[in-house]
Amino acid sequence: EVQLVESGGGLVQPGGSLRLSCVVSGFTFSSHEMNWVRQAPGKGLEWVSYISSSGDTIYYADSVKGRFTISRDNAKNSLYLQMNSLRAEDTAVYYCARETVIMVRGVTPGACDIWGQGTMVIVSS
Amino acid sequence: DIQMTQSPSSVSASVGDRVTITCRASQGISNWLAWYQQKPGKAPKLLIYAASSLQSGVPLRFSGSGSGTDFTLTISSLQPEDFATYYCQQTNSFPRVFGPGTKVDIK
Numbered sequence: 001e002v003q004l005v006e007s008g009g010g011l012v013q014p015g016g017s018l019r020l021s022c023v024v025s026g027f028t029f030s031s032h033e034m035n036w037v038r039q040a041p042g043k044g045l046e047w048v049s050y051i052s053s054s055g056d057t058i059y060y061a062d063s064v065k066g067r068f069t070i071s072r073d074n075a076k077n078s079l080y081l082q083m084n085s086l087r088a089e090d091t092a093v094y095y096c097a098r099e100t101v102i103m104v105r106g107v108t109p110g111a112c113d114i115w116g117q118g119t120m121v122i123v124s125s
Numbered sequence: 126d127i128q129m130t131q132s133p134s135s136v137s138a139s140v141g142d143r144v145t146i147t148c149r150a151s152q153g154i155s156n157w158l159a160w161y162q163q164k165p166g167k168a169p170k171l172l173i174y175a176a177s178s179l180q181s182g183v184p185l186r187f188s189g190s191g192s193g194t195d196f197t198l199t200i201s202s203l204q205p206e207d208f209a210t211y212y213c214q215q216t217n218s219f220p221r222v223f224g225p226g227t228k229v230d231i232k
Contacts, residue, residue: 035221037169045161045169045212045223059219062126095168104175110216111159111174118168 002026002114004096009119016086016123022079022096022116030054030074033099035112036081038092038121048094049081064090086123093118127151127215131224137232144200146227148191148213156192157217163226164209173198174216203229 008020020036036048049070050059058070069082079096097112128151138144148158156176161169171180173189176196186201200207208231213224 037223044226045163045214047214047221047223050219050221061220097169100171100174100180102174102178104178109157109159109175109178110221111171111180111214112161112169113171113174113180115168115170 004098004114004116006094006096006116006119009094009121011122011124012086013125014087014123017082017084018086018121020081020083020094020096020119020121022081024077024079024096024098027098027114029072029077031101033108033110034072034079035097035099036070036079037095037097037112037115038090039095039118040089040092043092046092051079083121086121088123091121091123093120126220127154127218127222129213129215129222129224131211131213131227133227134225135228135230137230138203139232140203140205142203142232144203144207144229146198146211146213146229148196148198148224150194150196150215150217153193154215154217157215158189158191158196159214159216160187160189160198161212161214162207162209163212169212172211200229 051070067085071080095118096116098114100113158176160173163169177189210228
């Protein structure tokens with residue numbers, strides 16, 4: 001069964017740090033690009049970060065650039081999000097999401113076909 | 126950055142109705158658009174990728190169309206399990222922005 005399981009969320013004070021993990025199973029992790037997407041309570045989806053299958057290409061949303069770091073360990077089938085200098089506005093459910101490898105006109109379309117269940121991060125004093 | 130808008134923000138419909146949701150990009154994104162369905166307390170589910178390609182396992186009543194800046198998601202005959210919030214996402218470039226969502230609820 002294809003599965004993504006996030007962990008590491010919790011309550012943290014403003015300015016603090018957390019490291020989220022996403023352990024995958026049921027597919028070849030090293031073949032897939034991965035993303036983190038978050039959703040603040042009662043709000044819409046916000047794309048946070050992307051990492052290529054090899055880890056050599058990374059992008060961030062402006063809202064987290066310089067504070068969050070995405071990484072992966074293909075040998076451990078794991079994706080990570082190191083979150084530093086946390087702010088109240090970072091409070092959200094954080095999802096890891098796998099990009100599909102289906103090709104469209106010779107390229108992958110960038111859509112996320114498998115999602116984890118999410119882990120809640122609360123930034124509050 | 127590309128901005129995404131959706132309309133309407135919410136729609137009330139009955140089982141069996143045809144529902145159309147529109148998504149607009151602030152600049153051309155070719156056909157690099159995905160649609161997701163999300164139910165309360167659950168992770169999003171991919172419905173459509175590359176504007177019109179149906180994800181495996183998704184019912185045929187869902188369809189997508191469009192290219193450039195204007196896109197639509199159509200549910201041909203709304204079923205009870207389709208009441209949810211729908212998001213578009215541009216996948217043409219980074220940042221991979223989502224639309225604000227369209228909530229489909231029961232009339």
